[in-house]
Every structure is written in C-alpha cells, then in structure tokens.
Amino acid sequence: MRISRIYFNTLKEVPKDATVKSHILMMRAGLIVRLSSGIYAYSPIGYRSIKKIIDIIREEMDRIGAQEFLLPILTQKELWVETGRYELMKNLMFKTIDKNGQEYILGPTHEEVFSDIIRRYLNSYRQLPLIVYQVYKKFRDEIRPRFGVMRGREFIMKDAYSYHRDSEDLDKTYQDMRIAYRRFFIRCGLDTVPVMADSGAMGGKESEEFMVRSTIGEETIIECLKCGYVANSERAISYKEYVKSNEELKNIEQVYTPSVKTIEELIDFFKVSPQKFIKSLVYKTEDGENILALIRGDLEINEVKLSNAIGGKPISLADEETVRKIGSEIGFVGPVGISNLRIIADESVKYIVNGITGANKKDYHIKNVTPEKDFKVEKYIDISLTKENDLCINCKTPLKSFKGIEVGHIFKLGYKYSNDMNIEFLDENGNKVKPIMGCYGIGIDRTLATVIEQSSDEYGIIWPITIAPFKVIVIPLVENCYEIADKIYNNLLNEGIDTLIDDRQLSPGIKFNDADLIGIPIRVTIGKNWVKNGVIEIKLRDGSGNYEVNENTVIYEIKKIIEIKEKEIKQKLDSISKMV
RNA sequence: CGGGAUGUAGUGCAGUUGGUAGCACACUGGUUUUGGGAACCAGUUGUCGGGGGUUCAAGUCCCUCCAUCCCGACCA
Structure with a gap:
C-alpha cells in the first residue's frame, strides 16, 4: 500500500483518554479510532494485524480438528432463559427488541447458541467428539471498559466449544487446546504463563488461564518459584498451620x-x-x-x-x-x-x-x-485470600505474586448446558446419553493490545514479524529515489511480501518517526547513500540488525531476514511440542 | 454502582476580578528546504458537552442533565 493513498493518521500528541502504553500507541499509530466508551473502530492498518492474528488462531484450531462456524450476534432471549443465564448475566448483556417487542440479546458468549445448533444435529456417539468454534464479535456491557481495546464493550473473540461422549475424551481435546493455545501465543510473539484456575483443593485441572506478565494486568497470580505452583490468587490455596491455644476460656x-x-x-x-x-x-x-x-x-x-x-x-x-x-x-x-x-x-x-x-x-x-x-x-471452610509470602501448598516455600493480563481461558464445562438444554445422543447400546462439554476462549483485541504492551520502545510499536500489519516499509528520501523505491516496492509485492511505501513528499524525520511508531519490522531506506554509492539500507525495527545492500540483492536479503525471523518462532514451537 | 477528576478548533492545551474566543501542532495555498517530527509568508477551522437560571453582559457564577477518564466489585 501507498501511504499517500490510504487512511493513515499518526498523532504526535498523546490522546488524553489513553493512559496505558498499548492504548496510547494504538491511538498514536492510528490503529484504532475511539467512537465511544469501550467502542473502537480499527483502521485498515490496525485491521491488518487483527486479521493476521485471526489467521493464526484459525490455523491452530483447524490443526486440532476444530470446525469454524459463523453464528449470529442477535440471539433469542429464550435460550438464555433456558440456562438461567438471562438472570445471571443480566447486568452484562446488551438487549434489543424487534418491532413486535420480541427481546434479543447481543451475544456476550455463545454456549447457548452453539448448543442449540448441536442439539438439533447430534444423534449418535459416532458424531463425537465435536469441536466447533468461531471468531466473531461479542458484546458485554462491562462494568468498567478500560485501557482501549483491552477491555472493550464490543470485541472480537475466538470462542470454541467441544462436545464429548465422556470425560476421557474431553481430557484429550482439553490437552490439544492447551497446546494449540501455547502455539498460538508464541506465534503472536507473546510469552504466556498457563495458570491454574481450578476451584480449589480438589486438584484436577478444571480450568486454565493464559496470562501475560504485565504491570497493568488486572489479575494477581500467585506462584511458587521452587516447585512451580501457579494459580490465580482468587483460586490459589496455601499451606496453613493452626494451633489452638490452651488458654482458659473466659466469659464474654x-x-x-x-x-x-x-x-x-x-x-x-x-x-x-x-x-x-x-x-x-x-x-x-x-x-x-x-x-x-x-x-x-x-x-x-x-x-x-x-x-x-x-x-x-x-x-x-x-x-x-x-x-x-x-x-x-x-x-x-x-x-x-x-x-x-x-x-x-x-x-x-x-x-x-x-x-x-x-x-x-x-x-x-x-x-x-x-x-x-x-x-x-x-x-x-477455606475462604481466605492467598497472598505473597503465604506458604506453598506443595512445598511450603514462601509464595511470590505478579500481575497478569488474561488473554485466554480454557475450561471444562461438564454437563451444565447438556442438562439445561437437554442435549442427547445414543451410545453403542442405544442408551440416551448427554455429552460433556469444554469451552475455550481467546480475546483477539486483547491479544493485539497485549503484544504492544509487551513490545514497544520510546519511538513506538515493535511488531513481531508474524502479526505486523506490513513486514516491510520502503522509504524514499530524496527526489530521484522515488522511481527505484517504487521498483523495489513492486518487486516485494510480487514476492508476496506485505509492503508499505512511504511515497509522501515529506521530510525524512517525519517518515522515520512514522515508520518507527507503527512498528514495521523491516525498514528499507533509499536516499543520499543510494544516489552517491548505490547503497540501500535495511534497518530492523527491533534493533537486531542494520544492513547495506544494493539494488540487485535487496529482495534476496529481505527474504532472508523474514525467513530467519520466522524460523526463530518455529524453533520455539518445536520446543513446545517436545515439552508436551 | 460507590469514590475522585475532566469536558473550549481535528489533536494537545490556555482563557485573570463576568466585558463579544486564543496558543501550539495538524490542515489549505505559496516560496525555500530534504538522513530523525524544517523555515518563512498568507489562509481555513468553534453549538466553549446539552438544557435552564442569575446578569445590561456568562467559556467564566448557580441549578440540572449528559459524556468521558482514573481507583475499587466482572471477564477474553
């Protein structure tokens, strides 16, 4: 794309409503436009990164045999009444009515809708397991929208649900999801910590949250540096020793x-x-x-x-x-x-x-x-909040705590929806059986914001190559460089490499600053150095390299850089597979 | 929902004891510039959040509503 021809709007000033790094940079780089509290539009540049994140999650879901649906946002009230969530989630739901006064809910999540579809379809154990997902909008009237798209009222979620004949089968899919999630986050350039969110001392990992360490995180995580125990402070348990004093009982x-x-x-x-x-x-x-x-x-x-x-x-x-x-x-x-x-x-x-x-x-x-x-x-019963310096339940080591952003959550649902919505199938013996369910969510917008939160410097965003809106930006600096810049730009496009060209007639400082701000990983500069010596410069946004090349080798060098960057991520993926 | 704050040009802000609206950046035209947010000249830009009140006169004082942000209870 040519910057001169697209919606491109960077800000020098920090918008006054933005207080955290990712929100400030997303606004300044023109990735998003704020329309109202918790409601944002993505610009073409911002949306490119969103689409890349969605592509990655789609690959990972398809890889474990999940099937993509597209469900409606408007959902009938009756479904929510059926599961009791019409009452339970009433403060969270956006509602609307049609011309006949019929009430609809703008889906805040889709267990009910998917289950309604599945119960119409499911007959036989042979159809199981069934793993379904979609990547689409969710609506939640959040108590407090915050930090830009980090907690919006309208947001994009990848939500997956699975249906199984028994809990062993659910276990298998649950494990597949754990791996898929870890792979997804690594491919987005995020370091996540899987955190136990089980419901207490029962053991058995019923639920796991994927956390990214961050000071703006809204969750407090408790961890044991010795034995590796990690849990959300809400669910964390600790070792306590109580001694009853033998003092004499006195009167009130x-x-x-x-x-x-x-x-x-x-x-x-x-x-x-x-x-x-x-x-x-x-x-x-x-x-x-x-x-x-x-x-x-x-x-x-x-x-x-x-x-x-x-x-x-x-x-x-x-x-x-x-x-x-x-x-x-x-x-x-x-x-x-x-x-x-x-x-x-x-x-x-x-x-x-x-x-x-x-x-x-x-x-x-x-x-x-x-x-x-x-x-x-x-x-x-234990109703105490586990804090830093409490003793680890496993090894009695003093615990540490940190703040985390929850970017994903996987959950064994059990039979709640199967029971409430009467989902059944016939097993080998002709008996009616209810399927056991799991659900698995990832916040797409939040993933994007978290990547920026984790990867930026004083000049702007530093995108990982995998989800950058463009891999390369070509910057011609002086008058007679535009032609050669154009040629390189077109050659890169022909190679299938996402490339942006800054064809504006502006001073170099503006172009460099904009390129840094929007965080394009590979910058190709053509200026004086080319006029004099035929030298084209390649600079990597993450500071990992500067190269001087010529017209004949520039495409080859760029391809090589991209290959190396992608290989680094692949290696991390391999180590995950080995771990599991 | 409770506590705190803010609302003035596209963005960031100033606006004194009440006296007819200002700065910077951005934007338009022009001249000179061109390796890290250039210089000069000439311009454009406002329902001062809405409504009501006090006053000869309100961005400024009073009432009221609305919106937004930050801190606490939900979640991806």
Whole structure:
C-alpha cells in the first residue's frame, strides 16, 4: 500500500483518554479510532494485524480438528432463559427488541447458541467428539471498559466449544487446546504463563488461564518459584498451620470502643495481635440472602471462595442499610447473638480462643469470644485470600505474586448446558446419553493490545514479524529515489511480501518517526547513500540488525531476514511440542 | 454502582476580578528546504458537552442533565 493513498493518521500528541502504553500507541499509530466508551473502530492498518492474528488462531484450531462456524450476534432471549443465564448475566448483556417487542440479546458468549445448533444435529456417539468454534464479535456491557481495546464493550473473540461422549475424551481435546493455545501465543510473539484456575483443593485441572506478565494486568497470580505452583490468587490455596491455644476460656465482656472500627485501629486499641480478632463481614447474594463471613483478623476474605462455599451464587459486600436491617452496625459486626443469616467461617476462625469481635452495637466490641461456645457456625471452610509470602501448598516455600493480563481461558464445562438444554445422543447400546462439554476462549483485541504492551520502545510499536500489519516499509528520501523505491516496492509485492511505501513528499524525520511508531519490522531506506554509492539500507525495527545492500540483492536479503525471523518462532514451537 | 477528576478548533492545551474566543501542532495555498517530527509568508477551522437560571453582559457564577477518564466489585 501507498501511504499517500490510504487512511493513515499518526498523532504526535498523546490522546488524553489513553493512559496505558498499548492504548496510547494504538491511538498514536492510528490503529484504532475511539467512537465511544469501550467502542473502537480499527483502521485498515490496525485491521491488518487483527486479521493476521485471526489467521493464526484459525490455523491452530483447524490443526486440532476444530470446525469454524459463523453464528449470529442477535440471539433469542429464550435460550438464555433456558440456562438461567438471562438472570445471571443480566447486568452484562446488551438487549434489543424487534418491532413486535420480541427481546434479543447481543451475544456476550455463545454456549447457548452453539448448543442449540448441536442439539438439533447430534444423534449418535459416532458424531463425537465435536469441536466447533468461531471468531466473531461479542458484546458485554462491562462494568468498567478500560485501557482501549483491552477491555472493550464490543470485541472480537475466538470462542470454541467441544462436545464429548465422556470425560476421557474431553481430557484429550482439553490437552490439544492447551497446546494449540501455547502455539498460538508464541506465534503472536507473546510469552504466556498457563495458570491454574481450578476451584480449589480438589486438584484436577478444571480450568486454565493464559496470562501475560504485565504491570497493568488486572489479575494477581500467585506462584511458587521452587516447585512451580501457579494459580490465580482468587483460586490459589496455601499451606496453613493452626494451633489452638490452651488458654482458659473466659466469659464474654463488652468493651466500649468509640469509633474504633478497622483491624488496625483495634490492634492499637486492644494492644494485641491481629490473630486475636474475628473479622466479620456481611455479604448479600443477588436474591437477597445475607451471609455473615468470618475470618481471622490478619487474613482477607476471598470472595470467589466465599461464593463457591455457598453454592456459587454471586455475592457482594452488603451496604450500610442491609447491615442495620440485620441488627448490626458497620465496623461493629460480630457473630455473637446474631440470627437469621448463614454464618460461614474461614478455617482460621476455628482455632481462635478468647477472641475479639464486634458487639453488633455502635461503638462496642466484645472480648473473650470463642467459636462454638459463644456462637455457631454453619461451616468452616477455606475462604481466605492467598497472598505473597503465604506458604506453598506443595512445598511450603514462601509464595511470590505478579500481575497478569488474561488473554485466554480454557475450561471444562461438564454437563451444565447438556442438562439445561437437554442435549442427547445414543451410545453403542442405544442408551440416551448427554455429552460433556469444554469451552475455550481467546480475546483477539486483547491479544493485539497485549503484544504492544509487551513490545514497544520510546519511538513506538515493535511488531513481531508474524502479526505486523506490513513486514516491510520502503522509504524514499530524496527526489530521484522515488522511481527505484517504487521498483523495489513492486518487486516485494510480487514476492508476496506485505509492503508499505512511504511515497509522501515529506521530510525524512517525519517518515522515520512514522515508520518507527507503527512498528514495521523491516525498514528499507533509499536516499543520499543510494544516489552517491548505490547503497540501500535495511534497518530492523527491533534493533537486531542494520544492513547495506544494493539494488540487485535487496529482495534476496529481505527474504532472508523474514525467513530467519520466522524460523526463530518455529524453533520455539518445536520446543513446545517436545515439552508436551 | 460507590469514590475522585475532566469536558473550549481535528489533536494537545490556555482563557485573570463576568466585558463579544486564543496558543501550539495538524490542515489549505505559496516560496525555500530534504538522513530523525524544517523555515518563512498568507489562509481555513468553534453549538466553549446539552438544557435552564442569575446578569445590561456568562467559556467564566448557580441549578440540572449528559459524556468521558482514573481507583475499587466482572471477564477474553
């Protein structure tokens, strides 16, 4: 393409709405145009990279026998009602109505739609396994769109689903997906860490997230540098040792604690260690149930674990009004004498003797509180948040933590949709059987943004050769170079190499800066040096080389460079295959 | 949804005690330039987020609505 003839719009200034590297560079390089919060258009240059990413994922999916569909964005409300997700995801869904008042959902994900298609089709075990996918738009009314296309309200997702006769068969596809995902990310130039996201101590990898280390990551990952344990902090578990003190049980005593609410203030007030406190928090579920969660003063509650402990219902911290309604006061909540709500306690609470907790009365706490003596608990279960320096569950080494961007997620779904939507097939014996499912997602836009987040310098983007919008940019600098530049440009195109030519009559500085900003891997400069000595310069954007060539060798040299760059990636792919 | 901030030209910003809208970049025409965002000359560009109010007079003060961004609860 000729820059003078295409939509090409680079910005010198940093757009004021952009705060992270990838967003700033995507805006400055003119890859995207922001139309409204979380809604972006891709320019031809940006879209070229998107298409290359999609091509790669398509190759990897096809390679493991997945079949590509194209599903509608408009989905009938009934499907969502059928699985209960019409209620569960109601805050996330964009809805629309037709002229008859019929409601439609702009698909936020496609388990229901795919399953509806599959149940119409599936008859026999001979048709399984069935692995299906699409690469298409998703719509989510995100609580907080952020960081440009990193978390948009409309975005492109590769979503795959698999249907199997049994869990062994699902295991096989799950493993194939793990490899396909790792290959995909490597081919995009990303270093990912597969992170366990299983639902707790049960073992068995039910779910895995693909994380890229980044300070702007929205996930906290816990890892053990010694044994290699890695898990999302939401799901991570750690080794804990509790000792029940053998001190004598004392009687409850009320203490006047004016305006002393937080654990820090309490420690200061009572002059005892945080382990003495029973921290009490009121949560509510969406259907209005209230839960009292208890945890030792030095620990934090993990809301995901808590939610799982009560059957997976979404929960949130109760507001002041709710806390009053159950007969307590924020800052002075405690389990003693409270009724009409479920009490879930972290394991740590079981071992507290003569502890301190809220009196459910403004400005009062009570001391010498001991579980089971002074209050009953529905169950003791691990609901604590795993933090850095907690001990590894496997080897008791202090854990480390880092921030990560989640670019992909693979998941064993089980029978949820098969049951809710009544998907069945006949096995060899003529019995009706429900298929077991898996689902596998990759955020395409987020992958693109993450690559930029990981690979840039002060001048702009540094694309990996595989997903760069163009592999080569040809820059003629002085008047009588345009003809030879044009010839090289055309020869490169004839070789099937994506090439951009900067045919604008502008000063060299602008051309160099634009080329750096949009991050084209190979820059071919034709200027004074060619006029004088017939020398054409090749410079690699990633700083890995500068070459001086002539008119006859330039195409050959470029092809060689591309070959080397692609080979580097292939080698990494081979090492993955060997690992697995 | 809670907390904080912002809204003025395509972009980034300034605009004093209320007095009829400005700078830089970009853009158009021209002359000279051409190896890391050139110089000069001449131009174009505005519903000051919307609505209402106070005032002789509002970008500026008041009310209200809207939008956007940042920090916390969801997810690819």
